[in-house]
Amino acid sequence: MVISYETATYRRRFVFEYDRLIQGRSFLKEGERGEVYRGKVLEKIEGLGYLIDLGPFKGLCQEKVHLGAIETFEILKRQEDKHPLVTRSYGLMGESLILRAGQSLSFSREIPTTYRGLLEELDLSGVYFRREALKKPLYQVRKEYDELRQKQKEIEIKNQLGLVHRPPFKEEGDSYYFMELEEKILRLRRGKIDDRGIVLFFEPTRAGLVIDVNGVGKEEELNNTARDLIEESLILMNVGGLVIIDLVGTGKGYGAQDSLTKEGVLVQSLPVRGANLFYTPLKSLEQDYEELRHRLSKEF
Structure with a gap:
């Protein structure tokens, strides 16, 4: 299941496998890659x-x-x-293709060879076909190309500085999930979650994100429970960079494939792509939450 939605400041996309969050990204709506x-x-x-x-x-x-x-x-x-x-080598991204002057015809790896022949028959130039081209009738792909070409011509004669094209974005999923996810993000940004007998404290520092695991019970059980909560939190908050996790006791039994010291400190380095929401001002996320709640309330 895919959940995609926009707030006043961000575009968010989450992928679930049954009820388990397996992928998440949050991007600022201004000044992001592809604009x-x-x-x-x-x-x-x-x-x-x-x-x-x-x-x-x-x-x-x-x-x-x-x-x-x-x-x-x-x-x-x-x-x-x-x-x-x-x-300067800019491209205009559409739903099914990217128009980039001077680029040779190319295809997403997910487009099979048999279908590439049909797309080639459209006789389009300077195009990269996205996987979404598989889902659109050929005449709609052609129409999108013509619209982007016209937009390209209009852009090149503009003298006013500023945004002229933003990659398309489609909201997916029930708005109930939008609010549920936004509430979780806000709770995490406030720095504390209490769930399943575990209390996690999140502290963004200049060195990286520090997570403190607390709980009463067997160390191994507590740390393994904390693992699932931490992994979901890091995905939800789109965390990149250094993450330092202070486990309960020595951290025995924590099943992650990363460096674990005898003091029970787990160190992870995660790739950075998009906005790390733990470093976003809390007030900004609160305003986004209220704006989204107000917008969705009009649907009911």
Whole structure:
């Protein structure tokens, strides 16, 4: 089951296997990878690249550009407390394809060879076909291509700086789940959860996220129960970077495949993609929760 929804600030997507959360991502709606902006080249910064005014914020381009020029840029990478990296080789992402000038025809690995032939017969140029192209009739794929081509032409004559294209997003799942997940995120951001006889404290630090496991009972049982709660919490909060977990006692019986010291401290390093919600201001998440609750209340 897939649950996807938007808040005022974020786009969230969660994948469940039965009732178990197995994947989750949260991305800021502004300044995230794949967004396309019109920008003006401001100056060259030695060793870093060119500073680009994108309207609401600035970016860094490491390709050769001309000072003062207004061009179109795609965000390649968002960097916390730094300017995002951008590229002139931008693409317009649609539901079934990405239109990128100068790109040879290419396909998602999930599109079988037999179906690629049908897509090739559409005679489209500068296109990467996403796996979603399998779910759309060919005439709709063609229509989406034509719409993106027209949008590309309109973008290239714009002089106003700012956002010109955002990747599409489709909400999936019942709104009941949206609120349930948002409530869990808010509780976690407040730094404490009490469940199944286990109390977990979460403290974001400059070094990384510190998790303190507390409970009364057998160490092995407590730590194995904590494992499931911690893994779900890290996925839900889209945690990346260093995670330090202080287990009960020596941590005997904790089944994770990571380094475990004799003091019962587990150290994990998780890949960073999207927004780590433990480092998001609590007030921002509270406002998002209230906005989402207000929006969904109109549906009933």
